[in-house]
Amino acid sequence: MNPRVEGQQTAATPAVNSGARVISVGGGKGGVGKSFMVANLATCLARAGYRVIVVDCDLEGANLHTVVGAHAPVSSLADFVAQRVDDLGKLVFDTPIEGLQLIAGTHANLSDAQPTHLRRVRLMRALRRLQADFVILDLGAGVHSAVLDYFLVADDGLVVCSPEPTSVENAYTFLRAAFYRRMRLAMVGHGVRKLVTTAMDQRNEHGLRTPLDLLREIEAIDSADGARFVQTMREFRPRVVINNVRTAEDIKLGFAVCSVCRKYFGIDAEYLGYVNQDDDVRLSVASRKPLVEYRPKSDASIYLQRIARKLAGGRPSSFQAAAPNRVASPSGAPTPAAGSPTA
Amino acid sequence: MKPLDEQDHYEVLEVTPGAAFEDIERAYRLTRAAYTDGSMALYSIFNRDDAAVIRSRIDEAYRVLTDPQDRARYDAEAGIADRHAEAATPTATRPIDAFPLEVDCEESEARTLPAELPSAIEVIDDPDADIDEETSDFDGAALRRARLRRGVELDQISDVTKVSVKYLRCIEEEDFERLPASVYVRGFVTAYARAIGLDARRVSTSYMERVEAAREQPQRRLRSSSR
Numbered sequence: 001m002n003p004r005v006e007g008q009q010t011a012a013t014p015a016v017n018s019g020a021r022v023i024s025v026g027g028g029k030g031g032v033g034k035s036f037m038v039a040n041l042a043t044c045l046a047r048a049g050y051r052v053i054v055v056d057c058d059l060e061g062a063n064l065h066t067v068v069g070a071h072a073p074v075s076s077l078a079d080f081v082a083q084r085v086d087d088l089g090k091l092v093f094d095t096p097i098e099g100l101q102l103i104a105g106t107h108a109n110l111s112d113a114q115p116t117h118l119r120r121v122r123l124m125r126a127l128r129r130l131q132a133d134f135v136i137l138d139l140g141a142g143v144h145s146a147v148l149d150y151f152l153v154a155d156d157g158l159v160v161c162s163p164e165p166t167s168v169e170n171a172y173t174f175l176r177a178a179f180y181r182r183m184r185l186a187m188v189g190h191g192v193r194k195l196v197t198t199a200m201d202q203r204n205e206h207g208l209r210t211p212l213d214l215l216r217e218i219e220a221i222d223s224a225d226g227a228r229f230v231q232t233m234r235e236f237r238p239r240v241v242i243n244n245v246r247t248a249e250d251i252k253l254g255f256a257v258c259s260v261c262r263k264y265f266g267i268d269a270e271y272l273g274y275v276n277q278d279d280d281v282r283l284s285v286a287s288r289k290p291l292v293e294y295r296p297k298s299d300a301s302i303y304l305q306r307i308a309r310k311l312a313g314g315r316p317s318s319f320q321a322a323a324p325n326r327v328a329s330p331s332g333a334p335t336p337a338a339g340s341p342t343a
Numbered sequence: 344m345k346p347l348d349e350q351d352h353y354e355v356l357e358v359t360p361g362a363a364f365e366d367i368e369r370a371y372r373l374t375r376a377a378y379t380d381g382s383m384a385l386y387s388i389f390n391r392d393d394a395a396v397i398r399s400r401i402d403e404a405y406r407v408l409t410d411p412q413d414r415a416r417y418d419a420e421a422g423i424a425d426r427h428a429e430a431a432t433p434t435a436t437r438p439i440d441a442f443p444l445e446v447d448c449e450e451s452e453a454r455t456l457p458a459e460l461p462s463a464i465e466v467i468d469d470p471d472a473d474i475d476e477e478t479s480d481f482d483g484a485a486l487r488r489a490r491l492r493r494g495v496e497l498d499q500i501s502d503v504t505k506v507s508v509k510y511l512r513c514i515e516e517e518d519f520e521r522l523p524a525s526v527y528v529r530g531f532v533t534a535y536a537r538a539i540g541l542d543a544r545r546v547s548t549s550y551m552e553r554v555e556a557a558r559e560q561p562q563r564r565l566r567s568s569s570r
């Protein structure tokens with residue numbers, strides 16, 4: 001398994017890479033299935049003919065290499081963050097899945113400093129310049145500013161949530177933190193800055209209760225700057241995925257969470273999809289294959305493919321003459337005599 | 344996006360002013376469920392009082408928008424008249440599809456049949472799921488996917504079809520040995536499909552092929568049934 005050296009592709013490489021589409025997968029709580037989602041969605045996209053690189057940004061619980069069936073990494077994102085390696089392309093490894101590559105994460109050395117905001121900006125630029133159609137980031141748990149920045153910089157930010165109160169609470173905590181982080185980064189004009197500070201203040205002197213109230217207040221005071229700022233905030237469009245569903249009630253949770261986001265944050269969250277809880281996931285991990293490879297006809301795999309198709313949105317691959325295949329076929333079509341898929 | 348107290352009825356229900364009756368019904372059921380007391384989605388965001396206020400706004404919006412006269416008056420007052428002219432009649436494509444056996448019936452007659460759940464409308468917009476449902480054969484898993492997508496639990500189907508949850512589950516799990524004679528299974532599957540607004544004839548045809556294929560191998564079935 002060799003790191004692929006950037007710039008070595010021949011005829012397949014287009015003269016201009018329009019830039020990889022960056023998808024980040026976060027959502028607070030550990031164990032909700034972020035890495036599972038990254039590995040399986042990436043596999044769906046790779047199978048459809050896209051070039052995909054998954055990046056393990058979870059410096060504390062890095063395990064994405066295992067989920068995609070790759071070996072323990074010899075180098076990782078931490079080397080780029082600590083400036084031991086300057087070319088991010090040198091950290092890209094192949095996986096057993098064609099079209100799917102990996103930038104691994106390893107537990108950061110204690111001596112490694114957390115990346116500064118500037119270094120993060122540099123990393124994000126480098127991510128977009130990778131030779132791929134899709135770059136999918138597996139974010140760690142928690143609401144560290146690094147996690148939030150990776151989430152916010154992405155073209156699509158997925159929030160993974162399980163149908164459990166703790167997970168829902170974490171998802172909101174994550175969204176709230178991301179919302180305010182985005183606000184901080186987008187702040188223009190002192191009037192706005194002051195108001196944001198007020199809102200962050202627990203005592204809420206202006207009677208601001210929700211982020212939505214805050215946006216309204218800002219819209220009311222300033223003209224051009226305020227409007228531009230509010231516009232920026234409105235474009236924040238997280239996508240919600242509910243993982244581990246068991247019942248119809250669980251599936252409705254995604255709708256409810258998006259509605260609450262609209263009524264509380266004033267942001268237009270989108271319910272992207274859901275994936276059921278499937279006991280075969282454990283076996284697929286043991287066999288070091290993503291579920292969509294291990295049990296392609298299972299309900300969970302079909303749900304994952306639907307989500308992948310939404311993410312792909314019919315985008316052409318920049319690395320092939322032919323257009324990519326549709327992300328799998330409408331895979332609800334089981335062959336009548338075959339029965340449920342067997343290993 | 345406006346705060347709740349400034350939102351009009353359409354915004355409260357998260358529908359467009361042109362929304363058809365069905366869209367309003369669907370939006371009402373889903374939003375109402377989202378803000379019921381104890382809904383997981385409210386947890387750590389809205390307290391009970393907030394939720395109660397939102398619920399009463401949702402109820403009021405639903406009451407006005409589902410009464411043609413009230414809706415017209417409301418639209419005129421709020422300056423949104425004519426915005427839903429094209430949606431005056433319910434679109435009802437799915438419910439009609441669901442009664443292929445009554446092809447000769449008038450639409451209105453078909454709609455009086457009791458066997459369809461009111462919530463036979465998708466929780467989530469998903470064109471690929473539509474394609475799956477329109478093009479694929481129906482096995483038990485496909486039925487389950489179609490049901491879940493509409494936010495329907497088995498006991499709700501049992502309520503309207505009078506088929507026991509046990510049999511419904513056997514249908515989804517393709518546990519053919521526990522199901523009765525094929526003629527009954529066909530009836531159950533037809534009722535199930537209708538209840539969630541699927542093309543009942545197409546579903547039962549493709550499902551029954553699977554049942555017959557499995558039952559044509561009695562030896563194997565017998566052996567594997569000793570669990």
Ligand SMILES: Nc1ncnc2c1ncn2[C@@H]1O[C@H](COP(=O)(O)OP(=O)(O)O)[C@@H](O)[C@H]1O
Pocket residue numbers: 029030031032033034035036037243244245275276277278279281282285300
């Ligand atoms: N839909 C699912 N059904 C069954 N098990 C799942 C599912 N999604 C995730 N898991 C399992 O849950 C555990 C945690 O998932 P993981 O992706 O590592 O979470 P995270 O990256 O968010 O910490 C793993 O053992 C994974 O295999």
Ligand SMILES: [Mg+2]
Pocket residue numbers: 034035036058061063138
């Ligand atoms: Mg993980």
